Each structure stands twice: as C-alpha cells, then as structure tokens.
Amino acid sequence: MANHFSNAAKKGLSRMGDLILPASGEFPKYSDVAGLQYLDELVVNAPKEDIDSLNLLLTILSFMPTFILKWLIGKMATSQSNPSNGFIGVTFRQLDVGLKGLVFTTYYGEKINPNYTGKTPEQLVDFKINRIVD
C-alpha cells in the first residue's frame, strides 16, 4: 500500500478533526480516536492528482493558526447552502465533503486507532448489524 500522506498532513487532519468533532459528553475528541494509519486504504480508488492535492492541503492546515481553521470550518459548514457556483463556492463545498469524509470515516466507523481503549463512537452511536451467513 502506497504511503500517500505525510506526518504533517496527518497532523493537519487531526487539528481540523478536533474542531469538527471535539470532546463532548461521552464522545472523545477526534484525535483520541482517529485511525490515521488507515488513510491510504481510504483513497485506493481516488485519482492520484486528487490525493496529492489533499496531502498538500492537509500539510498547509497543519501549521495554520487555529482561528483560520475555525474560519475555514465555518465557511465549509455553510458551503452547501451557498448559491455561488464560482471558484470559491465550489472549493469550499469540495473541501467540506472531502475533509468530512476523511474525518467521519476515521471516527464513526471501524477505521479507528487500535490503541484507543475507551468506548468507540460507533459503540456510542449503538450501531450493530447482523451479517448472517448460512
């Protein structure tokens, strides 16, 4: 498996993740749970140029001041209802879906840090399905 994401990129994702999913009630903050070691598995079918752009973006986010990250998240949160189809509107919508996809996938599902010992978000959501094979 290729190693697409730098440590700085993983740090950038963690920082964004903690703002998107902070510690709250029983829920742990993103960076306590995040399965960052699985990022490469999640992009096996993604075009290489998109992966490279994402790696660069996350790396930049790793050293941005927190207030800029919060501003960015605010823009992402309203991007889907933004009527603009110009460059800015499209970019924030792409960012919203792309970052959310990585953050939620490595938090609410099975791709979490194997060293995390608390109750997982998936357990807190109480999601269980039966896969019965005869």
Next chain:
Amino acid sequence: MHDFIVVGSGSGGGSLAYYLTKGGAKVLLIEAGKMYRKDTFPKSEADTSAQLYWGGGIEFDKDARMGFLRTKMVGGSSIVYQCLMDRFDDIAFNDWKSESGVDWFNNQDMAPHYDAVESDMLLHTFVESERNGNARLFVDACDKLDYKWGALRRGQGDCGADKGNDCLACLGGCHRDSKQSSLVAFIQKGEKLGLEIQTEVEIGQIESNKDSVTIKGINNGKPISFQGKKVILCGGSFGSTKMMLQSGYKSKLPALGNNFASHPQFMWFGLQKEKVDAHKLMFQSVASKDPNFRKQGFKLENVFAPPISIAMLYTIYGAKHQQYMKRYRHMQCIEVAIRDENNGTIQIDNKGKLIVTKRFTDSDMLKKSKGLEVIKNILSTSGAEEVFESSLYFGLHLMGGCVMGIDPNKSVVNPDFQVHGESNLYIADSSIYPNAPGINPGLTIKSLGHRLAQQLIK
C-alpha cells in the same frame, strides 16, 4: 477473436453477456473494477466506499453540489443497490418514444424481454411482517394522510431475515448471494456456460475496423488491447460516454454527452422519541405509489444508511453533530427522488477527466418542493420531535449521454443499439435512456440487454 466483447458488467453488461453466451456466442466481458464474491466483499462501510466506488466514494458535478455514486467492480451498481425491480409504466415509455422517435418503446414490445429477465431472477414482494420500524412509521402516516403506498418488489432469494440478518450489510455486496445482482443472476451463470471475464481493464480508446472493433485500455498500468467482431459498451452513463468522448466521436455525433439525468434524491430525517432502528432487518421494503405523486414528478422511498453516511448528511459541526449521531437509532428517514429534466451534460477535460454539469430547472425545483411538502406531512404525522433536511443530495440513477433515437443529430445510437454510422459498435446501458423515467431503471436496463442479445444472436 471473440464474437462479442462487452465492456462493463453492471445491469446492462451482465445480462447481455449472459444471454449472448447462452445463445452460443464466444463472449468476453471486460470490467474496470475487481471481481468480488460473496465471501470477499468488503465488510465495513469505510472499505465499501473506498474499494467499490470510482473516486473512492462520491464523485461530484462541476458545481460540487450533486454527488454521484458510481460503482467499480464486476456487477456494477447492481451489487450495492437495493435491486428493486420495477417495470416501466406507459408514462415513461410514451415520453421515451416521443423524445427519441423509437417506436418499440412501449410495454407491449418490451413485455417479452421483461418476462425473460424476470424468469431468470428470484423476485420477492415484501409483506407486512418484513417491515422494520422506519417502514411502519411511513406506512402508518401515509394511511392517515391518504397517500398511496406500495410494497417493493426486490430481486432476492433467501435474505435470512428470519435469522436476524440485517440487509444494510448488503450495501457493500450481498454476503449470502441472495440479492439478484448482475453478478448473481447473470454473470455467475454465464461463467458456467463459458463466459470469459477480464477484470481491472479500463478502456480508453475504441477503433472501428471493417469487420471488427479494436478496443485499447490499461491493465495494472500496462497497455492492453482486444479485438472483437462486435463490441458493446455497457459502462453506464459516465463510463460509456467517457469511452466514446475519448475516442473522438463527439465530432461525428453532436448529441454525445447530452441528455444526462440522475433522479436526484433528497433525504429528510425525523427524530423519534422511541427507537426506530431504521438500519435493522429489511431496511427498504415500501415506497410511495401515489398516482398524484407520479403526475407531479416525484416519488418517496423509505431508506437509510450506516453511520458514516448518515454523519455526512448532517452539516452542523462540533458537539451538536455527536449529539445528533447519538440519536442514530431514533432516526426516521424518507427520501424524495425527482424525475428530473435531462438537461445535464457529460464532457471530458484535456486530461480525460469527467466534467459533469447538472443544474436544476424550475420544473425540477417544483417537483422537489412538492415532494418535501409531503415528507414534512409524513414526519409530522409520525410524531417526529425534530425534523431536518440534508443539504447534500445525490444522483444514484445515472442516465443519458449516449441516448437512443432515430435522428443522428439528436442521439448517439439507433433503435438497433448501434452507434450511428457504425456497423459493429453498440451501446446497451443506462446511457441510452432518452430521458429520466422516474422509475427504478435496473430491470429495464437488464431487459434492454436481453433485447439486444436476441437481435445479435439472430
């Protein structure tokens, strides 16, 4: 040389390849994705998105507003979809006929093909005892509001519901071979009859010769080519259109890439005081069947998804998001799918990347708002404590781009499925749909495959 090469193994390609093989032809089925079987399908939601979809999950239109889910494996979308098997009504066929000029677009001419495909599949119409919490809420509210609803007919064998199997797992491929995907209902049967399959080949170039067609592509990073007496593209709306555009057909066929529609779907959620458990058992068993909704151009479906997908649909960040997810088991969910206008376009940029443009017309917006009005009534009648709409929406039924018709200036294939001006190149998938039928397209795609197979075997 193969008699036929079928490119793409979804609903159209799978049935076509099977019927051609059954008819005694030497057939090669080519697929860009991998082959998964019931015991090798991904088991987690994350792996399903990453491994089974182009782009690693969702692809977007040019404006990054509408998401498209496009599968990449043997069996195509029939592997992950719900395998709902609906025949078209007269409204759908009349609209196709009027747009295309194709006179066999009618239920009488299509009936033998529907019959043949249905006889090769296990079909089941859901009964009351199979409804889960989400379906019960939907049905009860529709009855109170006098909205007509109906049980869905699905291609399935033994789903093991009586043993507690949850069909949400089969969104990543059915681990019981119960769902009558193209793989189960056709391709695996075809393999036993000698159907050859070549996986992980992405075709990028089509060249027509006098008595054959050569197709060129990439397999594990290396160039590869095949030659068949006849080649049939079944890569779906995006796949077939992309192959045709890359091969330079746009200059000969101005309609190539036009008439794209996708039955856009908007999901609404109601939070109930009691647990709904919309993810359990048969999670999609009923839908609206109201003639008034049909006339107005929308339908409602009773759907749900695993946690990561549900998390994606809620656009508020921070602690509120986690508290919302905490109520996952209390969520009631309904979606409205509209019969959208076919005003979308499919193009490629200079690097060969797909550029899809799909903007709503006033008529589309009206259909959406009519549908949402009905959903709000249902959720309110069901006693939902809180209601919210996802601002993300999706096109799951990708149609058009290589539409069928009699006029080469307005269509790409003729009524015999042949690309206009070509004798050995055909297209038989949802890309040939002249417009959006407003009905699940799977059964008709398979039946069109049967029709073409009969024609070619003759």
